[in-house]
Amino acid sequence: MLIETLSVFPELFEPYVSASILGRARAAGIFDFRSYDLRDWTHDRHRTVDDEPYGGGQGMLMKAPPIFEAVRAIAGVGPKPHVVFFTPCGTPFTQAAAERLSHEERILFVCGRYEGIDERAFDLADERLSLGDYVLTGGELAALVVTDAVVRLLPGALGDEMSSVDESFATGASGGLLEYAQYTRPADFEGRGVPDVLLSGDHAKVDAWRRENAIERTCRWRPDLIASAGLTDAERERASALIERYHGLGHPDDFQPR
Template identity: 60%
Template sequence: MKIETLSTFPRMYDSVMGESIMKRAQACGALDFHAYDLRDWTHDRHRTTDDDPYGGGQGLVMKCEPIFEAYDDISASGPAPYTVFLTPCGEPFDQGMATELSSQERLLFICGHYEGIDERVYALADRCISLGDYVLTSGELASMVVIDAVVRLLDGVLGDEGSAIDESFYDGLLEYPQYTRPASYRGMEVPEVLLSGNHAKIAAWRRAQAVERTARLRPDLLKSANITEDERAFLLSLHGDTL
């Protein structure tokens, strides 16, 4: 997959893309990443990417001309990128959306800053995404979260190909509790079933824990979670009509 970003602070990606899973994804050839500097498409000596908003108001608005020009140049080579904007007006981001994006051949993230982007630029959007109901300094930060969630789903990126399946939200549930050595610490014991070596019992315990934990901590997820009728009946016996 090819992932590109267009922003006023491309160096913000250096540390994230040069470490851990993102570094591994590039090393194994699963990811081709490039961060473009929007200022390269400006035409004044100050390399201006923003201006005062029409109608007055606080702050500055990102200009449309350099973004359109950059998009034209970036998309001229290869297949047209699937273009994503990070904005409070976007769809809430979740694991399902990450899976959808991971099937794209080429993604381009256009990142806002300041008080926002000239509304005309959204004509370029294939998708607008919001991470939540809060405000960040810039779209670069939000795009890093989305990129990370997408890239870890690409074939060959994770060392254990089954690990993505076991993670939270894969089937609409939170992940089951995890433990490692020592088996006993400060009076807290690892559940006996995990020490049994019985893989069928362990799998059943983990599934039950994931279902119960989701019902307790994120009951809103159960409406669309992939659970059986028996599991739903079990939860109703525990929580009644609150589900």
């Protein structure tokens, strides 16, 4: 996989992409990364990428021409990239979206700055994403978040192939639930113990406890996930009782986040 970014601050990416899991995956050839400076596609002395919005208003907007020229130039070499823009109008980014993007051969993230981007530039987008209902200074952090979430799903990136399957929100073994609670040494810390079943060595009982714990934690902290989680009929009944206990609500399918 090739991941690319287009930004007015291309230097922001390298420190993170070169470290930890991403750095090891990149060194192993699991993915490649390139960052481009949008100002390389400007043609004035000041390398201008922004201008005042028509109709007035606060701040400056990123101009459409440099973005069009840059995306066309980048996409013109090699396989066609899947072009992603970040915007509050975008689809909320989820683990399912990360899994889908992990199957792309090439992704180009276009990172906005200032008060936004000239609307016409979005004609280049194959997809619009939003990280959530808040405002960031620029799209660079969003691009790094999505890159991290996608790369860790690539075969070999984590070493242990089951690591990404058992994580929170994964659609594999965890069935869209939060991950179960985990513990390590010491077995007792300031009177806080580890559940006995985890010390038993009985793998079947450990697996059953982890499943039950994942359901309990999801009902307590993210009950909105229960409706779409892969639960058996018995587990759904248990989830209903847990949600009632924690939130005073009825059936989990009726739950709406507050």
